Amino acid sequence: MLRKLVVGNWKMNGSLAQLAELSAIVEAARGRADVDVAVCPPATLIAHAAAQAGGLAIGAQDVHCNPHGAHTGCVSAAMLKEVGASLVIVGHSERRQDQRERDEEIRAKAEAALAAGLQTIVCVGESDPDRQAGRAVEVVTNQLLGSLPDSWSVGELVLAYEPIWAIGTGKVATPADVAEMHAAIRRNLAQRFGERGASIRILYGGSVKADNAAELFAVPDVDGALVGGASLSAAQFVPIIQAAG
Numbered sequence: 001m002l003r004k005l006v007v008g009n010w011k012m013n014g015s016l017a018q019l020a021e022l023s024a025i026v027e028a029a030r031g032r033a034d035v036d037v038a039v040c041p042p043a044t045l046i047a048h049a050a051a052q053a054g055g056l057a058i059g060a061q062d063v064h065c066n067p068h069g070a071h072t073g074c075v076s077a078a079m080l081k082e083v084g085a086s087l088v089i090v091g092h093s094e095r096r097q098d099q100r101e102r103d104e105e106i107r108a109k110a111e112a113a114l115a116a117g118l119q120t121i122v123c124v125g126e127s128d129p130d131r132q133a134g135r136a137v138e139v140v141t142n143q144l145l146g147s148l149p150d151s152w153s154v155g156e157l158v159l160a161y162e163p164i165w166a167i168g169t170g171k172v173a174t175p176a177d178v179a180e181m182h183a184a185i186r187r188n189l190a191q192r193f194g195e196r197g198a199s200i201r202i203l204y205g206g207s208v209k210a211d212n213a214a215e216l217f218a219v220p221d222v223d224g225a226l227v228g229g230a231s232l233s234a235a236q237f238v239p240i241i242q243a244a245g
């Protein structure tokens with residue numbers, strides 16, 4: 001079994017005042033030597049969060065694929081590292097939708113992040129119409145093929161399966177659906193990367209809460225969670241960390 005990783009994605013939420021929640025999360029994470037915990041606040045808070053994170057990993061929610069240059073509004077992997085980020089999320093479905101990010105671009109971002117030494121979480125997940133049409137595994141398999149880099153070091157590449165219809169909706173995938181998809185992803189990783197594929201942690205994301213976390217963590221090949229709304233408050237996030245142990 002791989003060591004579980006619980007990541008909070010604050011999305012476009014949080015201010016300096018919100019960092020009080022981070023302090024409580026840091027305390028809880030310190031008490032759990034058996035679980036890896038990270039928080040990805042908005043870019044404006046990364047430096048502040050890293051300064052008070054203790055052993056907690058702080059990450060970014062996106063990165064540009066180039067190291068520098070004329071890309072207004074973007075930040076590079078080296079810039080994120082410099083202010084204390086140790087990981088980054090790429091290819092979140094909200095970016096695939098809002099910014100029309102495609103698999104090739106996500107792969108380039110992942111390559112740049114890994115090259116800079118950032119642990120990289122690549123997100124995949126199907127829409128509700130895809131699932132209704134019985135195409136969920138096919139869609140996710142194609143995303144894996146297009147967005148995963150070929151070259152990575154053990155521990156540095158992480159996957160997050162986030163069905164779009166479960167994000168922020170309170171609708172959680174059933175343990176059976178999660179088991180089916182995570183097994184399909186694991187098979188796909190084994191085909192592509194051989195034995196090393198077994199070292200990639202596969203997180204589940206989509207309405208993970210204190211009351212469903214334990215059930216999700218018990219599913220085979222669920223190696224942690226990517227948590228949105230419930231990561232904004234320590235009261236909701238800490239029980240999820242505890243359920244992972």
Ligand code: 13P
Pocket residue numbers: 009092162166167168169170205206207208226227228229230
């Ligand atoms: P929620 O936990 O709010 O459903 O968000 C999941 C997510 O998108 C995390 O990246």
